[in-house]
Amino acid sequence: MAHPSELNVNRREVIAGAGACAAVAAAPLPAGAQRSRVETPVLTQVSFNVNGQLHTLEIDTRTTLLDALREHLHLTGTKKGCDHGQCGACTVLVDGRRINSCLTLAVMHQGDTVTTIEGLGTPDNLHPMQAAFIKHDGYQCGYCTPGQICSGVAVLDEIKAGIPSHVTADLTGSVQLSEAEIRERMSGNICRCGAYSNIVEAMTEVAEKQG
Amino acid sequence: MRSFTYERANTPGEAAAAVARTPGARFIAGGTNLLDLMKLQIETPTHLVDVNGLKLDTIEPAPEGGLRIGALVRNTDLAADERVRRDYAVLSRALLAGASGQLRNRATTAGNLLQRTRCPYFYDTAQPCNKRQPGSGCSALDGVSRQLGIVGVSDACIATNPSDMAVAMRVLDATVETVKPGGVSRTIPIAEFHRLPGDTPHVETALEAGELIIAVTLPPPLGGRQIYRKVRDRASYAFALVSVAAVIHQDGTGRVALGGVAHKPWRIEAAEADLPRGPKVVTEQLLADAKPTHDNAFKRPLVERTLGAVISQARN
Numbered sequence A: 001m002a003h004p005s006e007l008n009v010n011r012r013e014v015i016a017g018a019g020a021c022a023a024v025a026a027a028p029l030p031a032g033a034q035r036s037r038v039e040t041p042v043l044t045q046v047s048f049n050v051n052g053q054l055h056t057l058e059i060d061t062r063t064t065l066l067d068a069l070r071e072h073l074h075l076t077g078t079k080k081g082c083d084h085g086q087c088g089a090c091t092v093l094v095d096g097r098r099i100n101s102c103l104t105l106a107v108m109h110q111g112d113t114v115t116t117i118e119g120l121g122t123p124d125n126l127h128p129m130q131a132a133f134i135k136h137d138g139y140q141c142g143y144c145t146p147g148q149i150c151s152g153v154a155v156l157d158e159i160k161a162g163i164p165s166h167v168t169a170d171l172t173g174s175v176q177l178s179e180a181e182i183r184e185r186m187s188g189n190i191c192r193c194g195a196y197s198n199i200v201e202a203m204t205e206v207a208e209k210q211g
Numbered sequence B: 001m002r003s004f005t006y007e008r009a010n011t012p013g014e015a016a017a018a019v020a021r022t023p024g025a026r027f028i029a030g031g032t033n034l035l036d037l038m039k040l041q042i043e044t045p046t047h048l049v050d051v052n053g054l055k056l057d058t059i060e061p062a063p064e065g066g067l068r069i070g071a072l073v074r075n076t077d078l079a080a081d082e083r084v085r086r087d088y089a090v091l092s093r094a095l096l097a098g099a100s101g102q103l104r105n106r107a108t109t110a111g112n113l114l115q116r117t118r119c120p121y122f123y124d125t126a127q128p129c130n131k132r133q134p135g136s137g138c139s140a141l142d143g144v145s146r147q148l149g150i151v152g153v154s155d156a157c158i159a160t161n162p163s164d165m166a167v168a169m170r171v172l173d174a175t176v177e178t179v180k181p182g183g184v185s186r187t188i189p190i191a192e193f194h195r196l197p198g199d200t201p202h203v204e205t206a207l208e209a210g211e212l213i214i215a216v217t218l219p220p221p222l223g224g225r226q227i228y229r230k231v232r233d234r235a236s237y238a239f240a241l242v243s244v245a246a247v248i249h250q251d252g253t254g255r256v257a258l259g260g261v262a263h264k265p266w267r268i269e270a271a272e273a274d275l276p277r278g279p280k281v282v283t284e285q286l287l288a289d290a291k292p293t294h295d296n297a298f299k300r301p302l303v304e305r306t307l308g309a310v311i312s313q314a315r316n
């Protein structure tokens, strides 16, 4: 049997190869799409801090923050799910706030501070939210998990900061932690395996420990 | 995605001039709608002007007693602002009912107003769509139209405006402040900002090419019970089938605007005098000219019942 890391490499090469084929044998363009503009990539430079390290990249302007993290910085913890802001797998923290890294361009983040799942904790030194996800089985396949954890960390901060949600009963009062608040605030992170109730338990435990 | 050049603008005048100067140029704010559409090649800008550095991200008291909201204020920050929560609760509620926490952290006030329809055929580049490709036809008329508009529709397009925020802005009578490429600024009442489809559904707002939104101003607080009720297929993270934004006073008078039914937030001021008489008469007037399809005829009773629920919520 092939070693897992070999499999990884193979899979990546296959994907890269398939992409190249598609680009050569350009399929007929759908109605509405603009035809035959010469596709010269426009390169530009951008610098931002990722997980405590400053990076300067020379990238195609089209590169999303997600692709910059995964393909250029090889931080593959952040996942590409739908690539349209619908699933939340690509959630990262930018200047402390959670966003979908697939719906923002890397060039728009000059000077920003980005935290990915790799920056929250390490296998030897887990972030409390990572530890709680393991303890409560907050995942099955694990694909959405980095996004869930980044979102989970940010949600607890948002509740602490008093940012209201759709289920906050009184807009002028303070915001209280509750299962309903967690579920509403986590609705932008889809889990195909349906680990939701365990994710709520993990987040509740971290919130209670934080006090 | 088509390739494009990119620049960061430093002043509103510079941004407007940059878009006017370059054919095919567009502003980019949060990017949550524009990039989504660029990936599908529904939008194919040749040049992007990033407006995030324009310092239009504050909420200030307006001279006439309202609030002036910078175009770049994020949806999260607008919804969480203490003054908005206290005096314009319908706006906070509408924002919080939209999208997800991640998206609201990026989405801006101006970008939200300009988000494009969620009509499935607009998104499907293999299908005719007058909005995406003028003159190609409307696939929704004989297609799946459950989500689409019932009032103010035309033979060319029956799409809805998907913004929750805009419905609240309409019930509050906000004004949109812009600057044109030549540097001239103007204010556009929200009622005149979004257009009905007519035979030019691709023209969605009153904005001219290169015209930049710099702020949205709310008039002085209206008081009353302020409610936003959104009916959707999931309890969270779904676009409205129907929504009601309302400001209702103790004597039962007030204002109401509908989302999910038209190409713009739907409000008929003359119908509001009948609010104390209950939802039926008001709905009859609001939807007098409705032309629902087979698929979306359910929206008429849904509007009436949602409005009824809002009116009784306001009494308690």
Ligand SMILES: Cc1cc2nc3c(=O)[nH]c(=O)nc-3n(C[C@H](O)[C@H](O)[C@H](O)COP(=O)(O)OP(=O)(O)OC[C@H]3O[C@@H](n4cnc5c(N)ncnc54)[C@H](O)[C@@H]3O)c2cc1C
Binding pocket: A084, A085, A086, B026, B027, B028, B029, B030, B031, B032, B033, B034, B035, B036, B051, B071, B097, B098, B099, B100, B103, B106, B107, B108, B109, B110, B111, B112, B113, B114, B115, B162, B163, B164, B165, B211, B212, B213, B214, B237, B238, B239, B240
């Ligand atoms: C999965 C998903 C679910 C969503 N659900 C909801 C929902 O339930 N309810 C809801 O209301 N919305 C929803 N949205 C839409 C979301 O609210 C919009 O994408 C967002 O508000 C757009 O703001 P933005 O700043 O990111 O705009 P951008 O994408 O940056 O821009 C949008 C448009 O506005 C133009 N523009 C931006 N700023 C200016 C300016 N200052 N002057 C002139 N033009 C400007 C751009 O050129 C572009 O054409 C959802 C989006 C996604 C992806």
Ligand code: SF4
Binding pocket: B117, B119, B120, B121, B122, B128, B129, B130, B131, B132, B137, B138, B139, B140, B141, B148, B156, B157, B158, B159, B201
């Ligand atoms: S309803 Fe409007 S947006 Fe939808 S297919 Fe018809 S023209 Fe296009």
